Amino acid sequence: MRERPHRYRRHASIESVLEELGCNGLFSAEGAAWAPQRKLLMHSLSIPHIKAFYPSLKATTERLYPRWQRAAAHGNVVEMTDDLKRYTVDVTSALAFGEDPRTLKKHRGVIQEHLALIFPMLTNRINAPFPYWRYVKLPRDCELDRSLIEAHGYVRNMMSRARERMRDDPSELPSHLLEAMLVMRDAPESDVTDDQVAANVLTLLLAGEDTTANSVAWTLLNVAADSALQQRLFDSSRGVLGSAPVCPDFTSLKQLDLPEAVCTETGRLCPVVAINSFEPLEDVCLDDITLPVGTKMFFLNRAATLDARNFSNPLQFDPDRWLHDGSRPRTTHDSRAYRQFGAGPRVCPGRHLAAVEMRLALSMLMANFSIRMAVNPSTIREMNAFTMVLSAMPVHLSARTT
Numbered sequence: 001m002r003e004r005p006h007r008y009r010r011h012a013s014i015e016s017v018l019e020e021l022g023c024n025g026l027f028s029a030e031g032a033a034w035a036p037q038r039k040l041l042m043h044s045l046s047i048p049h050i051k052a053f054y055p056s057l058k059a060t061t062e063r064l065y066p067r068w069q070r071a072a073a074h075g076n077v078v079e080m081t082d083d084l085k086r087y088t089v090d091v092t093s094a095l096a097f098g099e100d101p102r103t104l105k106k107h108r109g110v111i112q113e114h115l116a117l118i119f120p121m122l123t124n125r126i127n128a129p130f131p132y133w134r135y136v137k138l139p140r141d142c143e144l145d146r147s148l149i150e151a152h153g154y155v156r157n158m159m160s161r162a163r164e165r166m167r168d169d170p171s172e173l174p175s176h177l178l179e180a181m182l183v184m185r186d187a188p189e190s191d192v193t194d195d196q197v198a199a200n201v202l203t204l205l206l207a208g209e210d211t212t213a214n215s216v217a218w219t220l221l222n223v224a225a226d227s228a229l230q231q232r233l234f235d236s237s238r239g240v241l242g243s244a245p246v247c248p249d250f251t252s253l254k255q256l257d258l259p260e261a262v263c264t265e266t267g268r269l270c271p272v273v274a275i276n277s278f279e280p281l282e283d284v285c286l287d288d289i290t291l292p293v294g295t296k297m298f299f300l301n302r303a304a305t306l307d308a309r310n311f312s313n314p315l316q317f318d319p320d321r322w323l324h325d326g327s328r329p330r331t332t333h334d335s336r337a338y339r340q341f342g343a344g345p346r347v348c349p350g351r352h353l354a355a356v357e358m359r360l361a362l363s364m365l366m367a368n369f370s371i372r373m374a375v376n377p378s379t380i381r382e383m384n385a386f387t388m389v390l391s392a393m394p395v396h397l398s399a400r401t402t
């Protein structure tokens, strides 16, 4: 993982498939194209930027509250994966593109409907034995084409609006990633194209949506079945939130360790990124095994996190193993074996944002509601749709004050 992008790359099919879909941004960029894009995106996802953006993050989290209050009052089932995807898209768009699509306030016709089709088709095409869609289009390929037209139209409109805002106030410095990319694009003799800007907007929308939303949704399987844990989450979240529905400021977030530990422990058992892929760019030798250039390699995250040499009682769901508060004897705990965000130069640049979103969303849910599953948990399936996602996460909510 450390020897990227010079000695290893992601599977070559990832870049070619994403290029064809107009989404060849930071995730799939390789070689010399990778570093400048990485630098640009890192800034907009850095901790100081997220801290400055906190009021907007809080406002987006507050939108979930009346939505869930209504569902609790009427006894309606909440499909958590949908609500959380709306949440993560609203957050990523406002932070990185300076536009809040307020999908949490809308009924239908939201961008998520199209992103939801793109992700599973990526997996299909990346793993296809040959690019059949160049010769014959199946109904799912036609559907993908329609979703891509919608998603690209959405992104191009957002780019035009950002350009208009910049024209109206040329003295302002870029205040978010999209403006920074457009400044680079429009500079004299720039070699950045509109297509590259659009590809990175789509990359962030895709990378920030399903991953974080499903990470929080997976936790609910464990939380719903454990009333003692719900009580602990209520007590610790209420202690930080006071009488507010949502964590009031960025500094207080640091005290919300239990909600993040619950998400991290869930990710150890049910990782949303279960597989990382690599391909050597030259012949390499690993543990006496020679791998020729271009060998397809898979790094299975769960093998290491379920190994008792790295984590004691590895099959047990135990969020406290991440808290290290000294209240119980130290057991085997090698956090280096947990590679949910990857590692090395290509480690996930959205991990700080994801951690903040997890703390905010789960603490808000647990401080205000108790939850129970609306279906038998055994009917919920794990599906590989580029990330490991849940087939559904329907829950009943009840308002709680104690």
Ligand code: HEM
Binding pocket: 001, 026, 027, 028, 038, 041, 045, 092, 203, 204, 207, 208, 209, 211, 212, 215, 272, 273, 276, 339, 340, 341, 342, 343, 344, 345, 346, 347, 348, 349, 350, 351, 353, 354
């Ligand atoms: C729980 C949530 C998330 C998980 C588990 C996750 C996981 C990952 C993983 C495993 C990688 C590959 C790392 C590697 O190759 O070493 C990655 C890359 C990436 N992630 Fe995330 N991610 C999450 C959230 C986000 C968010 C919120 C964003 C942005 C809004 C984001 C943007 C990206 C980008 C742009 C890359 C490509 C980085 C590169 O190749 O240089 N991710 N993520």
